[in-house]
Amino acid sequence: MLPEPFTPAFLTQLETLRLRTRKEFLGSHPGSYSSPRRGTSLEFADYRRYSPGDDLRYLDWGIYARSDRLYIKLFREEVDLFAYVFIDASASMLFPSRAEKFLPATHVALALAYVVLANHDHVKFHLLQDLPPRVASPFYRGRRRMAECVEFAASAKPAGQLDLAPALGEHLKRLRRPGKAILISDFLMPAPSYQQGLNLLRGFNLDIAAIQVLSRQEVDPPFPNGSLALIDSESQAEFQYRWDTGARQSYRTRLAHHNSEIRSFCHQSGIHYSLYVTDRDLKDFVFATLPAIGLFK
């Protein structure tokens, strides 16, 4: 049983999409993504001089007629894609509730996963937590595996704190094939922390997309004016705070500044970045925002 947003119409629309990669990867099976290797696809890649034993079907007779030299046409190899979806499963993803932040985040992940599965590519989910053990799904391929993806996402239990770089490092240790990495997180962490994490992904030659998920309550906290004791959902640290119009304004400014820092870093690092506020319609986000940042072909 798929969750509510995944109606047949939505799935049909998702099937029309394909993830776009800006890198070439060595796939395991023929597919629709370019590989650095030469192969038998229809996409011309280069010429090379004929050497005995080459398949005569690939001789370019036009060049031979003009130059009296024998050249062989080379074509790209098209392979399948390995997509890795990293989902932030720290306690902050439960604010204000699982339904208002973590579930929308998993819906984004599942939508992207379905795009991958519909193209007969491979997708794997990783839950990012500081708590051991490391939780990751197997590779899924084929749209029939969508139910298993949903089941895996539903079984995730966000908890604890998250230090992005070490948590990613744990998962990347076992990563054998480069591909597309999609990081879904609220990125409510110090700039050095997310920058180290994203650099780590870059170091593994992954084509990266970062999707920041925030709830409406995080964008515009509905605190009553007055003295508040705010408790950090991850560290449980308490902070005495006087909330008023000025504080609200200041928070909004700081959040905007924080988000612009993430956007700026991603832009400089060649990372697709998008912000998803969970009260927004998922379809609108998937079909309007994500193509706009170049995530889909």
Added chain:
Amino acid sequence: MEFLNPTALYGILALPLLLIPYLIRRKPQRIIFSSLLLLTEYDSSARRRPWGRLRLPPAFFLQLLLLTLLILALAEPVLSVRPTHIAIVLDNSASMQTLEDGKTRFALAQESARSLVADLGVNGRVELYRTVPRLEKIHGTPFSPSEAAGAIGALEPDDLGDHAIDYDQVLNEMMREQKYERVYLITDHPVSGQGEKIRALSVGSPQANIALLAFQVRRASLANAQLEATVELGNFSAKEEKIKVLLRGSGTLLQSRELVIGAGKTAEAGFSGFAAHPYYEAEIDVRDALPLDNRAFAVAPMAANLRILAISPRPQALASLGAIPGVKLDLISPADYENAERGGYGLEIFHFATPASLPQTPALFVLPPDANDWVDLGRPIARTVVSGWRDPHPLTRYVNFSLFRPIYARPLKPQASGDVIIESPQGPLVFAIERRGARHLVLGFDPFPYLGRGNLPMSIFTLNFLDWFFESGSRRGTASGEPLALGVAGQGGLLTTPRGEKITLEPGANNYAETFRQGIYQLRRSGENQIFAVNLQNANESDLRAPGPIAMKSATLSGGGAAALFSYWPYLLLAALLLLIIEWFVFPRMALLRARVRSSRVA
């Protein structure tokens, strides 16, 4: 700078209360948030402090300033221009002798007056007034400040009660007529609504007091020589008091009594069977605010005999009175009355005669001729029947009116106010008048001659009125301020006041008016010594719980000299209003402004 309502300045003591809302903070609401990353940077100074730090926003200082201005405005500040010609009215009534922390209210009033005088310039002129026995100037010409200070120190309070004076009107008139720049009234009464030129200073505070309200020593009756004393006490406090009353005769303790008086009540103590003394003193053994009314004085009752001066054209009928024990009679004709020596008589009987004016001594008028101002006579009654009488009344006691048959009677037609005691169908037969403490009785029939058992109802009535007059002769002493009736005297005398002052009386002086001190006054005249007791006898002065307030309604409307004060409390009020507007309009926007500044700093 002065304050017309300095009591309001006590409000400044309450200003620190404004801090309370800022000190008291509610326990902060605990809210879980996804990440405090962006919040901890906002205000790191208040982190991990359970109550945070004391925040005193600009609004607090605005509110503080606002309240201070309001309190100052309530205190009615005035910028005083130093006056040069002032009048000081000192309340010198008996209640000013009340003790306030060891000092009398009058001493406090003197201090206030001296400080007022000290504020004057060298060229200042001061006129002093006192309120009792009447509101009058103490000295004919104005004092210089130094002279005024000396004159104030020499003043003393009198043992007199306050008069009902409309100070508002009187002081305004005084200021207009005398062109005073400022008039000060220093009193122990609370004053409301004082103005810029007429100022009132109140001294003292409400206090509890026990007072001796009345003291009387008398013979039990005309025929009974035993002495009786009655003391009336008042408890002007909020709790029941147990009081010991001492009776002294010529300074010697005779008897004492203890009695309990409820809060706000009066009580009476009686003494009897004590020895005769020239004068008596009652004292209550209590330490209270006003010592003056803890003592009262009384003189010995008149001699055992009732001395009667009978004025009659038919003296033989009156001579029968001499047969009554205790009665000493002198008979004269009406023509000799004006020249007669009338001192020492307890009763004057005008038998078919009338004086030119009502005498100051008790008097009986029997069928007075028509030429008088207080009663006319009707036509003679053929058969006299008594149809009504006052009962109970000392004059009608034991009289059988069914047998009361005057042979000749004429109904009375009273021309003055009084009481009808006995009346017939034709009109009143006995009419009683009381003037200045002296009893007068007018009869429409002739009770004389006194026949004893021969006409028992009439004889009983005769004895009743003699007893009634005798009792009036030993009534309460004189109240302070009332003149002493010295009797007619051809030659002067020497009067000794309670303070031992010797006053030589002019020949012919028949009264002495300056009884401003409570105590025993002794008159030595013609070798005889006469004693008078003067007492405060003023419950209003003794009741110190809530003196009557003095309202100065039209004080600010007074005319007279140049304005002595510049009142600027309206400007303070205006400033407070402006502050309020500033707080109202500007302060809510300050938070937004601060947020914008902070945002720009972050950006």
